[in-house]
Amino acid sequence: MRSAVNTSTRNDTNRVNESFKSSSSGVAKETGRCLASRSDSSLVLAKCRTWGTLPDHLEIPDVSIPVDGKGKSALADAVLPETFTVDSCKLGDEFVDTSIIPGLRSKVIGKGVTATVKLMHRKGTGKQQYYAVKEFRRSRKENLQAYDRKVKLEFSIAKNLHHPNVVETIRLCSHAGRWSHVMEYCSQGDLFTIVQQRYLSFESQLCLFKQLFQGVAYLHSIGIAHRDIKLENLLLTQDSHLKITDFGCAKVFSELRRDLRSNDAECGEVFGKIRKCGPGVCGSLPYIAPEVLAEDRSYDPRFADIWSCAIVCLAVIHCGTPWGAAEEKDAGYSRFLKWWEEFLRSEPDRIVTGDVYPRIGKFFSDLRTKTLLRLILRMLHPIPEKRTTICDVMNDRWIKRIECCCPEPGKPSNCFEEFDGIIYRKVHNHLPPAKKGFLQRCI
Secondary structure (H helix, E strand, O other), rough: HHHHHHHHHHHHHHHHHHOOOOOOOOOOOOOOOOEEEEEEEEEOOOOOOOEEEOOOOOOOOOOEEEEEEEEEEEEEEEEEEEOOOOOOEEEHEEEEEOOOOOOOOEEEEEEEOHHHHEEEEEEEOOOOOEEEEEOOOOOOOOOHHHHHHHHHHHHHHHHHOOOEOOOOOOEEEEEEOOOEEEEOOOOOEEHHHHHHHHOOOOOHHHHHHHHHHHHHHHHHHHEEEEOOOOHEEEEEEOOOOOOEEOOOOOOOOOOOOHHHOOOOOOOOOOOOOOOOOOOOOOEEEEHOOOOHHOOOEEHHHHHHHHHHHHHHHHHHHHHHOOOOOOOOOOHHHHHHHHHHHHHHHHHOOOEEEEOOOOOHHHHOOOOOHHHHHHHHHHHHHOOOOHOHHHHHHHHHHHHHHHHOOOOOOOOOOOOOOEOOOOEOOOHHHOOOOOOOOHHHHOO
């Protein structure tokens, strides 16, 4: 019996070692802008570009297309025709610039390699309701047909998503030979900018984590994996609601029953076979799961999303990520992997529970509660199949007790407090503190 246990242990340890050795051939990895190290346990948060391998051609039903740098997307639909149409309009027919000065363009609120986001409002509704209009530019390597399909495929996914923690995509518009997605406007910007200001309380951080989990649970429940979850793709509204955006790397991994295509779909009720993603990198380097970076096998995109969510949580708390890339050549990740190897050596199927978890460094041990630490470690299990699912996360008793100012549709809010026999709804405010005027600063 001992021999059998030892053999199993060696096999599992080898699996941890060999499963996630990254093959860097064929991929030019842009690490320069992603992360800058201050010390072994402290990292500087820096913006990351979405990247990945460029596909040679479009495939049906699993369509791979480059977006926002070098990412990939797929709309896996067996009945998708070679050419398809999407309802669209001329941008100027329904939306106008926000500038009150004739001839002056709308305010640009975001700019990337392949897209620019500006503010506009709908005609005839006044200027109170703003919309974010994302205009896509065609790359030099992209022909017109590939450009059209890329924008329309992403729109086809985003337009059908309706959840409080997912950005609402409203319209597909064209202007001057370019396509634009019209989306709801999240006035407080992205989580990257917010985290840099270091004002979020621990309670606010937990509320945002729960909102992220709610959004991802909804996506997975309808058969969609995001595959590029990062601080820059999480937006905040004036009501402190977190919204997931940018579905350029999204993967439709399963078809669902028609009655589940709603924002109250239950976790795990996927109808049909799970379609795994083929080898190839997409996403933003510090957030990418090790099995994706390895590029040597197909992977389940749901587990990749879970990994990215855990890195987001750590980035919010520490204003930095624990490693630049989940590869053995990265010192931070190499140490993390060795901790897991030691943890699994005596018992390959060992799970994180109570005080039983891998020996960890300061970056992890500094987390405020052991409950959060255990959850993060379960989300960062180096073997994807043993990683916790988003359903497990949402059903965790500790997560359920977190006060959240944006409850799931159809479910009561737990964000209440009682004072003098009267129950009040607590209002969370995750917005940056108001800047004081000159007179206030002098008082």
